[in-house]
Amino acid sequence: MARILIVDDSPTEMAKLATLLEEHGHQVYKAENGADGVALAKQEQPDAVLMDIVMPGLNGFQATRQLTRIPETQHIPVIIITSKDQDTDRVWGQRQGAKDYLIKPIDEATLLHALDAVLLN
Secondary structure, three states, X not given: OOEEEEEOOOHHHHHHHHHHHHHOOOEEEEEOOHHHHHHHHHHHOOOEEEEOOOOOOXXXXXXXXXXXXXXXXXXXXXXXXXXXXXXXXXXXXXXXXOOEEEEOOOOHHHHHHHHHHHHOO
16 A cells, blocks of 8 residues: 655554554554654655654654655655644644644544545545
């Protein structure tokens, strides 16, 4: 199916998302921070990126902005998955170029629907 990059500094969240995606036939790439996520996206050219916000160093907003602005990766849709559920965070995520903004804990159906929406576009 699709090649999905997960960028999240939580080993628990990373494992949960990776298992769910792999059970649905997706190939998963993993990065533990924003800088590694941007580098891996440039290298692997995934079909979509699932991006956490709160991470050390380059945070998810900054990484999303880079991915959606540089020519090598601007075609890759980014879905933010975070525990930050303020309206201002959601608006800021969209202004950085995110295609969707989901709140943790995320249920399987919501995640798969959001992925389908960006992959079919």
